[in-house]
Amino acid sequence: MAISFHNRVAVITGAGNGLGRAYALELARRGAKLVVNDLGGDLQGTGTSNAAAAVVQEICDAGGEAMACDASVTDTDAMHAMAQDAVERWGRIDVLINSAGILRDRTFAKMPAEDFDCVLETHLMGSANATRAVWPHMREQNYGRILFTSSTSGLFGNFGQANYGAAKMGLIGLARTLQLEGAKYRIRINALAPLAATRMTEDILPEDSFAKFAPEKVVPAALYLVSDDAPNGAIIGAGAGAFHSAWIAMNQPVVLDDDAMSVEGFAEKWDSIAQREPLCFPESGPEQSALILKALKQHSE
Known part of the structure; x- marks a missing residue:
């Protein structure tokens, strides 16, 4: 049976490009109403653009419903305002996918404190801010699905990514705790460690591998993990159409x-x-x- 998101309301951070955009387009195709959040900055988190509005236009042109939010996930008040706007327009929030993120790679010995703090602020605190904004609405309606974007850099480490790895493993700790706190409210929490051909990986993946690692090949896992039948507490690795589970053992x-x-x-x-x-x-x-x-x-x- 087809998995539908008809009449579900989904918020996706970092949805102006890459994986977030791919999630948004497929959720809309399956009937969800979307809040597309993206500051529109560059890979290091500076600058702004109309990336969110562009994705909203794509969704609306295809007959879907969406609204844009160009606020930073590091702005707590803006995340609460985003959630309130969604509830005022559609009455509820069913899904949150935390996909916003930046990179400031450098070896730990050469990494300025600002670069360490900024990456943690965006990935870890940004995800916490967005989650905190939707949490009371999900509790009140006794339903919610939240996906955190972790990484193999967090789970297993990666040279030159101490800040990114720390943030991504921190998200696992956040997800593991919220899966317990949200269970009685039918809020299910999962984590995804994706590998996809995006601007974050263009200097890592060989050019001839980009097609194999298209963001769309991660989408099946992401959408299942926020569906009605989603598990609770899963940690899934995904890339190039291959999927596996990770555990804390x-x-x-x-x-x-x-x-x-x-x-x-x-x-x-x-x-x-x-x-x-x-x-x-x-x-x-x-x-x-x-x-x-x-x-x-x-x-x-």
Whole structure:
């Protein structure tokens, strides 16, 4: 059965270009009403343009409904105003896709504090600002779907992207917490780590690979993760039409006896502590604590 977004209202940040634009166009094609947000700045977050309005025009020309917002996600008041405008026009907000982002790559030793702070402010705090703006509306209507854009740079690291990686892993922590807080209000939270041929990757991907990594090949994952049947708490990698799941995993606790409770005792058990199996997948911080308590109980028996 076709997945429809008929009469759903979706807000997408960073939707003037690349992945955000691709999400917006497909959501509109499937019946959603769109708030297209984009400051219209360059890759480093400076300047402005009419990128959001251009995407809105595309949607309206195709028979859809959309409104533009050219505010920065770093502006908390502007994000609340954006959400209020959507509710006043359409009565609700069902979907938020946090796709706005910038790059200021440099090795950590050479990275100015301003570049570190600005990337975190845009990706992490910007996503928090947009989410905070839609959250009360989703709680009140007892329905919501929110997608955070993470990255393999956050999950696994990437040379020259300490600021970007820190922000993207921070979004995983935010998503994992909100999936718990939103569950009773039928708000489902997921994270996507995409790889697509956009202006962010034009210096990374070989030119002959751009067609393979078209943004449209990430869209199926993004839209499923904000659909009615979306999971809750998934972390999905996507690129070039290939998709996989990532998890936060831990091995089983290794318990030190009181007489071995020392740096030397820890060092002696390092091989066991560092082994990669058997693995478990805690769904929350308290679950991880419960694993430790269980290990202590088993060790004392």
